[in-house]
Amino acid sequence: xxxxxxxxxxxxQAVLVHRPWSTVRMVEVAALAGVSRQTLYNEFSSKExxxxxxxxxxxxxxxxxxxxxxxxxxxxxGDPAVCWATGVVWILHRAREEPLVRAAMTGCWSSRxxxxxxxxxxxxxxxxxxMLAALDAAGAVTCWEAPVVRRACEAGLRMALSYVxxxxxxxxxxxxxxxxxTAMLRHLGDAPADTCPPDAxxxxxxxxxxxxxxxxxx
Numbered sequence: 590x591x592x593x594x595x596x597x598x599x600x601x602q603a604v605l606v607h608r609p610w611s612t613v614r615m616v617e618v619a620a621l622a623g624v625s626r627q628t629l630y631n632e633f634s635s636k637e638x639x640x641x642x643x644x645x646x647x648x649x650x651x652x653x654x655x656x657x658x659x660x661x662x663x664x665x666x667g668d669p670a671v672c673w674a675t676g677v678v679w680i681l682h683r684a685r686e687e688p689l690v691r692a693a694m695t696g697c698w699s700s701r702x703x704x705x706x707x708x709x710x711x712x713x714x715x716x717x718x719x720m721l722a723a724l725d726a727a728g729a730v731t732c733w734e735a736p737v738v739r740r741a742c743e744a745g746l747r748m749a750l751s752y753v754x755x756x757x758x759x760x761x762x763x764x765x766x767x768x769x770x771t772a773m774l775r776h777l778g779d780a781p782a783d784t785c786p787p788d789a790x791x792x793x794x795x796x797x798x799x800x801x802x803x804x805x806x807x
Contacts, residue, residue: 594632594642596622601643605689609701610640640703647689648712655680655716656723663727670774672727673742674767676720677749681763684753695754713750717743738774745770 591599600622604613615636619629633639655676662675684691692698693712721739752766 593622593624593628596624597629597632597639598643598646601639602647605643605702609699610703611700615639637704644689644693644703647687648693651683651687651690651693652715652719654683656719659720660723660727663724668775669724669738670771672724673720673745673774674771677745677770678763678767680716680746680749681752681766685756691753694750697754713743713746717746741770741774745773 597618600618601613603621604618613636615629616626618639619626622629629639633642658679659672659676662672667675684694689702692702698704717739721742724738748769749766752762756762
């Protein structure tokens with residue numbers, strides 16, 4: 590059973606679908622959630638507090654969803670490139686369908702929405718971290734790939750952001766972005782396995798320590 594706070598946030602989201610935030614009244618949110626107005630104020634203090642909490646919740650749901658999408662793609666056998674491209678497509682769909690997510694990514698807020706919780710630059714960082722953590726947890730990022738994959742993944746997210754800012758009319762746009770992200774990651778990730786940093790590769794044999802530059806053991 591949801592808590593009063595969760596019910597209020599769900600109610601606020603439901604009202605926001607049909608009404609601009611500037612016209613939403615606290616009393617109607619409380620009534621829809623089935624709690625008293627005093628309970629609402631106890632939880633959020635003000636309409637601004639409710640709005641900020643709603644933005645935080647929707648952004649957190651968005652971040653978890655993106656990470657889950659990448660993890661699922663990995664479980665289904667996708668390589669890092671396919672996993673990331675799948676995540677990018679999911680992001681584009683969510684940004685198109687949910688105004689709060691689109692506003693959080695672009696920084697374009699209107700009176701229809703509560704105030705932002707964080708600038709888009711920070712959100713992109715958090716999004717990249719969550720998705721990379723999901724790939725890493727699934728064993729999809731090797732030691733030699735990690736720095737390259739991170740750079741390519743960030744570039745892929747920034748490309749996706751450009752499509753969120755100026756969405757094209759064609760329905761195949763998301764697939765086009767996925768193709769580019771996949772190709773970019775596979776190209777940049779095409780490095781030999783022996784480029785692993787020493788501390789990430791197999792540890793040296795303690796019985797045979799490496800020699801220093803003068804031919805003597807360190």
